[in-house]
Amino acid sequence: MAARIVRVGTVIAVTPEPDGGALDRLFGALADPTRRLLLQRLVQHGPQSATRLAEGGTLSRQGVTKHIQALEIAGLVCSRRVGREVQYRATTAQLASAVTWMLDAGSGWDRRLDRLRRDVAG
Amino acid sequence: MAARIVRVGTVIAVTPEPDGGALDRLFGALADPTRRLLLQRLVQHGPQSATRLAEGGTLSRQGVTKHIQALEIAGLVCSRRVGREVQYRATTAQLASAVTWMLDAGSGWDRRLDRLRRDVAG
DNA sequence: TCCTAGTGCAACTGAATGGTTGCACCTGAA
DNA sequence: TTCAGGTGCAACCATTCAGTTGCACTAGGA
Numbered sequence: 001m002a003a004r005i006v007r008v009g010t011v012i013a014v015t016p017e018p019d020g021g022a023l024d025r026l027f028g029a030l031a032d033p034t035r036r037l038l039l040q041r042l043v044q045h046g047p048q049s050a051t052r053l054a055e056g057g058t059l060s061r062q063g064v065t066k067h068i069q070a071l072e073i074a075g076l077v078c079s080r081r082v083g084r085e086v087q088y089r090a091t092t093a094q095l096a097s098a099v100t101w102m103l104d105a106g107s108g109w110d111r112r113l114d115r116l117r118r119d120v121a122g
Numbered sequence: 123m124a125a126r127i128v129r130v131g132t133v134i135a136v137t138p139e140p141d142g143g144a145l146d147r148l149f150g151a152l153a154d155p156t157r158r159l160l161l162q163r164l165v166q167h168g169p170q171s172a173t174r175l176a177e178g179g180t181l182s183r184q185g186v187t188k189h190i191q192a193l194e195i196a197g198l199v200c201s202r203r204v205g206r207e208v209q210y211r212a213t214t215a216q217l218a219s220a221v222t223w224m225l226d227a228g229s230g231w232d233r234r235l236d237r238l239r240r241d242v243a244g
Numbered sequence: 245t246c247c248t249a250g251t252g253c254a255a256c257t258g259a260a261t262g263g264t265t266g267c268a269c270c271t272g273a274a
Numbered sequence: 275t276t277c278a279g280g281t282g283c284a285a286c287c288a289t290t291c292a293g294t295t296g297c298a299c300t301a302g303g304a
Contacts, residue, residue, distance in 0.1 A: 027153035031149035083250095102220060
């Protein structure tokens with residue numbers, strides 16, 4: 001499977017195996033239910049700090065921070081300093097990259113996935 | 123995010139968080155480069171046994187078996203006994219489920235992903 | 245200035261994971 | 275029946291990971 005330039009959303013992504021470890025970090029980040037929950041909360045309620053994300057939950061602030069950093073390394077969130085707090089915001093870039101990899105992997109033995117892949121790439 | 127019936131490829135899938143742990147196993151299985159490679163080999167070269175997959179590689183048969191079982195539990199491959207060997211074959215069902223989850227997660231903050239999600243659901 | 249909210253870093257523990265080896269069991273062929 | 279190829283199970287080791295706690299540092303506000 002050769003590398004290819006793919007456009008998804010507003011993003012130009014090189015796929016698949018962008019650098020090998022990128023997909024590891026990406027799928028690894030999504031493999032944890034806590035991280036998926038944090039990601040969804042960022043999507044639904046907008047940018048928040050780690051402290052904000054931790055309050056009300058059962059996880060300590062440092063626990064949240066570790067998960068958020070995993071998401072950030074995976075390219076699923078990005079951070080911005082605002083005053084004395086750091087706000088995290090969800091990003092679609094790598095999510096699109098993962099979708100593309102899976103569509104590539106699935107195409108060729110599933111015709112509809114293949115058609116969908118061409119739609120995304122177009 | 124409520125559960126929903128989605129059709130992708132030839133498969134009817136219930137999404138998202140089919141049972142919570144399903145996505146854990148699914149993304150967890152895809153997070154490992156060895157497992158992604160094994161999956162791609164099954165896709166490209168058709169059903170094979172664990173012994174066949176192991177020969178020529180650096181991994182022991184038992185190592186391959188463990189990875190394949192992770193893929194099987196995740197619903198990415200299925201097994202069939204043929205004589206005295208067990209052949210593994212790739213499946214698209216859960217792959218489609220993962221794609222759907224990601225499109226759902228990404229929609230609402232990326233318009234093109236949202237449009238794509240509707241295409242898949244249709 | 246002092247105080248406080250928020251963050252960052254390091255150490256530590258328990259659990260999960262990747263990988264190996266050894267051995268027993270089953271099945272097909274001679 | 276005997277033998278060999280293929281599989282399954284269990285034990286074991288090293289590494290990684292999730293989560294916590296404690297403490298130091300920084301930036302805003304009174």
